[in-house]
Amino acid sequence: MEMSLHFDHAHLFRNQITMPRTPEQAYAELAGRLKQTTLLESCVSVLGWDEQTYMPPGGAAHRANQLSLLAGLCHERATAPEIGQLLSEIEGTPLVAEPDSPIAANVREARRDYDRATKLPRRLVEELSHTATLSQQAWIGARKQSDFNQFRPWLEKIVALKREEAQAIGYGKGVPYDALLDAFEPGMTAADVTRLFTPLRDELVKLNAAIAASGRRPNRDIIERRYPVDAQRQFSLAVAEKIGFNFDEGRLDVAAHPFCSGFGPGDVRLTTRYDEHHFPGAFFGTLHEAGHGMYEQGLERAAFGLPVGAACSLGIHESQSRMWENFVGRSRSFWDHFYPQAQQTFPEALSATASGDFYWAVNDVQPSFIRVEADEATYNLHILLRFDLERPLIAGDLQPADVPAAWNETFTKYFGMTPPDDARGCLQDIHWSSGGIGYFPTYALGNMYAAQFFVAASRDLGDLPAAFARGEFAPLKTWLTEKIHRRGKQYRAQKLVQIVTGQSLSPDSLVRHLHQKFDELYGL
């Protein structure tokens, strides 16, 4: 029995007198309910953003109570039996006969969300939520002391609960991991990811070995000079605006762990963090979040609250951030345009440095133990490593106790060096402690999507680097909005890629992009 389940009495009464409804009436009712739930969820976003940006330390306990109440109200609405009833009145009718129509897409995704939400027993949802809170606390302490044993029992608990979740959700003829991956990248399976990641891994290991063997190095000192925080902020704001983020409908604030949060039409919040002696952190971080933010700003306003008005998948979302961070922001032509402005903004750091040296410094490739500090060439290997461990963990083929050894072994294989401790190894990320197993692959998928989209955009728009060098970013932004943002969840990610690029997803574009950039820089 759901203690806090609410029934809309007036609604039931209306049903009684108007039954049977037409599918059109049922759809209108469904759409209204979905929109209201999304609107309520968007209130959660505001409280979550404030928690990460401005909330005083003393407000944490009360904020947790507020968020817990709102989460409960959202869950009630998302799992209301009326949703299932409405869906069953619509499915199979001519209203959804055309499978790619916006209505059919909304019904398809509403069914998916409803099934996922209702398949999980409330006991499991609560235990996962409770365990994640405690587990994150344990993880913080374990990482600080680099002591995996403190975290091991929690990882065991999390893995057990996520395996239970996979069973409850179901995975057809696939593997349990599919059910978890599907939460973040709907429709994608572990087999799909393996097929994409295996050739990528081979190429990346070779590329990075060649870069290391080249013996070439940029002058890293360039990006570690003094970049005053106020100037960084002004420059980041100016560039984010120039590439197309609309600050009349958004903001940039400071947060310890940068993120982007789209509250709804007209209000998208970016965050970053500044380090006076590390230029790339805040700057490329802002471009990254602005990429996410432009996706949110590009969603169809009239469809807010419906699946076709929401982002397609986490991987597609990440493709938009990586597009602007790496494919645009770390390109030579981008700096052809912006470097004079950067020199003006940071005269102390850059007045005596040539554009080409700066460009190389922000594209330095150097294996690191920490994922979030990784460069474009090594980053995906960090992701592949995590996928290599997650899949057997959920299959039961790898025990949580064996994670540190497995991590270090795989890391050494990929990077040619071994983490000196677990803090710089398997304890570095928050994801597993919070139950986010199945999330990591979307980062590398995002890079692949971005590469393939960039090739397609170049095909449609001509010489993009030449446009960037002239300071023209609107064509690419408009293309992304039309081809990707406006479509929301009309198509699942794999179909969207097929439609937009004419090909199914592959690692080829990404590998070609990396070779194109790094072969030149490192004389390969």
Place this chain on the structure above:
Amino acid sequence: MEMSLHFDHAHLFRNQITMPRTPEQAYAELAGRLKQTTLLESCVSVLGWDEQTYMPPGGAAHRANQLSLLAGLCHERATAPEIGQLLSEIEGTPLVAEPDSPIAANVREARRDYDRATKLPRRLVEELSHTATLSQQAWIGARKQSDFNQFRPWLEKIVALKREEAQAIGYGKGVPYDALLDAFEPGMTAADVTRLFTPLRDELVKLNAAIAASGRRPNRDIIERRYPVDAQRQFSLAVAEKIGFNFDEGRLDVAAHPFCSGFGPGDVRLTTRYDEHHFPGAFFGTLHEAGHGMYEQGLERAAFGLPVGAACSLGIHESQSRMWENFVGRSRSFWDHFYPQAQQTFPEALSATASGDFYWAVNDVQPSFIRVEADEATYNLHILLRFDLERPLIAGDLQPADVPAAWNETFTKYFGMTPPDDARGCLQDIHWSSGGIGYFPTYALGNMYAAQFFVAASRDLGDLPAAFARGEFAPLKTWLTEKIHRRGKQYRAQKLVQIVTGQSLSPDSLVRHLHQKFDELYGL
């Protein structure tokens, strides 16, 4: 039929199997419901604060949708028939036999809130809300063009709706205005206010006439020199912290229309606005909001969500802000302590100015047309004027069309000068346009409460000015917390004053305070 009324089905079911409940069980259920409603209302506060501080302009429409949804959910909970059922199971039982016990106070105030909320027909609530939105827009335009005729039809509509509200709420043997005043100052009537305001008016008119006749003037230039905004902010933060506002559990941000918002335990937000060439605005504004904020921070945490954990009344709330703004912050002894720090913070403006001259400049008395710019001696006359008009408006004895003439006539009587236009007359405040009739008296009541509390605190704590001069503010803050904040709504305001000060509310302490300060400054 309430379209969006929700019934808690599980709750009804529980009732069926456990009826009859004991009063204790009913009270526990009631308390749980009240706390949940308050928690949800506190989410509204977060969204409201963000709207006034950081929300980008484009977010307004979506924010209105979010707030409207949450307001509806709060209203549903506040008017749920189960509340009435629970109250009737508790009232008249031994559980509430002791009328001043916290439980009895919670039940008394819950009854009041429930009755007020359920007496208003939904049609009237919606019409008021809708009219207020449009009316505020009309008011903005009318004020800008100083054209009362643009606003007149809206004022007529608002007055008609508020008269209807008064009838729906009821007012016993009193007058309709009582029902409106009661929304802001529970238990107080128009007759009470008249009895308090009449002698106050006579004293204030005399005092201000004497000040004008004195021919003395401070050097106003002192407070209009250059006070860099960053330094103002640092100084305001330092002083607010020193007098006792806890910044681990609160913040100070910028807003166009300063306010204080208590989100709940551990999170109280102050706002202010800075003008580089007007020191008092941000500084005394911050002290004012910090006074409100310390009240919120002083509420009983364990009682959050219940009436005894909430502020007593708007008038009592205002007494706390005025206490720190005027009775402390505008006192000579306060500046005996802080002036050296002010000189250090603002060397350009203050290094060559004596403390006494500065003290007088921040206490300059000069009649002004605009309430929010008024000094301590004239401020209350602005309030009395508004009460003089509100009461006959609601009684039907003054027509909205006749407001400008009535305003100017009364203003001239009180201040000896006539507003040159309605923008500086009856169009200056937002309150009436938003339906806030009955609100204004709480400002002057707040000043009276503050004066009387200050006398009582001096009686209990000894020489307060001497303590301020030594930089000791904790004794007063602790006294206010114990005597007022911690008690929440345990007593209605009039009884609280009686208990804390030993006397019923009167204007005497306020008049004495003003004479004490201004007789000296102006040689009366």
